[in-house]
Amino acid sequence: MTRPSVSLIGSFRRHYAEVLEAAQLFTDAGMVVKSPPMSRIINHGHEFVRFECDPPMSSDHAIQAATMEKIFSSDVVYVVNPDGYIGRTTAYELGRVHERGLAVFYAEPPKDLPIDIPEGTVVDARSLAKIIGGEGAPPDPVRRPRVAALPTADIVIFTIRFNRLHVLLVKRGTDPYRGRLAIPGGFVRPGESLEDTARRELREETGLNDAGIRLQQLRTYSHPQRDPRGRIISTVFLAITPDLPEVAGASDAHRADWVEVEESLWGHNSSLAFDHGEILQNGLEHVRRLLEHTTIGVDFCGELFAISDLRKVYEAVWGFELNSGNFQRKVRKTTGFVVKTNKVRSSRPGAPAELFRRGTAGILYPPMMRPRQRGRTGTP
Amino acid sequence: MTRPSVSLIGSFRRHYAEVLEAAQLFTDAGMVVKSPPMSRIINHGHEFVRFECDPPMSSDHAIQAATMEKIFSSDVVYVVNPDGYIGRTTAYELGRVHERGLAVFYAEPPKDLPIDIPEGTVVDARSLAKIIGGEGAPPDPVRRPRVAALPTADIVIFTIRFNRLHVLLVKRGTDPYRGRLAIPGGFVRPGESLEDTARRELREETGLNDAGIRLQQLRTYSHPQRDPRGRIISTVFLAITPDLPEVAGASDAHRADWVEVEESLWGHNSSLAFDHGEILQNGLEHVRRLLEHTTIGVDFCGELFAISDLRKVYEAVWGFELNSGNFQRKVRKTTGFVVKTNKVRSSRPGAPAELFRRGTAGILYPPMMRPRQRGRTGTP
DNA sequence: AGAATAGTGTCTATGAGACAGTATATG
């Protein structure tokens, strides 16, 4: 059980004595005071207060940003406004805090600010400290703080190049993790669903037109500290494309590139930005499983493909060699998997291969099981 | 392509002429001005401005809440501050708008407010109107508006009662959808991951201690209009419990109850709140598939169970009758599925049943396929 | 005794896996 934390906001210029007093009360009650830093004020008289511990060269707004971080990391916000007065900076902070859904309490009802003051949120510091620090159940706004987050859609885009599984990664151009590889994705914009965002990002990153590329959700990653910029929740989608030479680099500002999956996961110099290593691993396992009971393997192939192309897909994704003859039989017999055309391909040595198109089935029945015990070769 | 929209904020008391002028410019450029309402001011001289069209009896903060809705629904926010001055209300609005990640432009650099003013965001109304309404690509802050959302974790909790699949639903006590049945869930609180939230809600709704109930993610629902209260993004989890008589109603305020799944999906008087009908359907299909390749079926059983109990689970979830003999063979032969104990049960007519415990395997290999073509009976 | 349930045995069809063999292309 971690100790409850609180941040104090208000006009430090006018009410610093009361702030210190309240901070002392909260500390005595066993709480952590995240902000303000209990440090000496060095610019008395100014509207924006600076503390001794603040980095002296940084701008007001840099210090303010750091303060907001501390405020957001606390469980409760307490507004120290003994005369009801709330300054512009405090009003701004209140706006951000409200939008995040943190629990807010006030020393006095705020004057001249058109905000809702729920019942029970005007309370003196001593009572609040007792309520939160003490044993009793905290009042409603404390029990039900909500947190707002920025949702993003990230896409694990797989393809096969040179008979190996590749994933599309972008090199980050900005902090955090500047220069590291990351899974492409972006923030949800007004009016978009996560699926909309994913499709837009897919277009932007790959330069592909919508055509045909299907997206499916994998998982949502929401660990509170997964992104140092703040509360960002990423829903990850899976996309699969055939090997398209013109794709990489066709994107906007940040360069996108195909990277071999094994290399990006286990190679030296490979650690991805954020938790994207874990995401990629989960994506890999997912697509491996999908090949077992769905027809998604054909998404790796172009419109026309030979059975051996499809086999190469399975071999690349699973990392197993499969028996060519048995694979043929299996694929041809499973209804709806592939549809024969009257075309053949005879560009390389060997017998000419019949060409196929994708079938209508989405699910393989019976499934194409990957061999479980190592060492054995054999069909799916 | 919908027309781009803008909201104007700033001290209407001091700068209403400039606000009207800017609004006219934006309108002429083909944009929609969402706020302020182009209406007459009726309380000249007051800090908080009221318009003729505002509902006269409502409080300041109710009007402000409505205004925030309009602001949030616009693509761009323009701060009308010809002298740089920003009032408290505007500072509050700015805080909320920043936290939402909307694109903000300023007439002048804001004075005495410690916020970051990105390059290119101080621009006069005429230029902004031309940039946004015109053909050219809008500048960065316009192209990349972000949207903040309130994440929730909802849980589809299945169990089996009287040999039928049931789901735990709550009756909503508040609007919207007051009185309708809904899938239990709740908002993410500060410091929680979605998984944390789901586990807490599971505890709160079912009154169960953590013990043993496993949670897994199903999908995230993010349609922009899925919740009339605003932008709420729900990640849905799946939980399975054995039939526990003491569960229902053991929860807090809102009553939770087991409802038969078929009834809640297809029965008359059955439509669930929000998009929860769709969610439940997807959850049902998911658990049906999980029974095929995982050992999750044993989660429906208590600690000790007979093979026939497990068969009843499969029959209830799949809606098929299975051949008892073949099911026996299959379950006993699949390594890791169940572990024999030395206990037997002989309470009902029939031969005494050997009792089993869950095995260590999580995945069934080979899988237990449900019969695809109707009419045929037989084992999985 | 009769009904209900647990569990085993048996037969058949099907498919997986291994591998041989044939046909047809390239170089």
Place this chain on the structure above:
DNA sequence: CATATACTGTCTCATAGACACTATTCT
């Protein structure tokens, strides 16, 4: 010609599915 590839055929083994049968309990 050698070689690579595509595809078919055949054999074995494992399992699914159907069903008969026995054993054991409760009413």
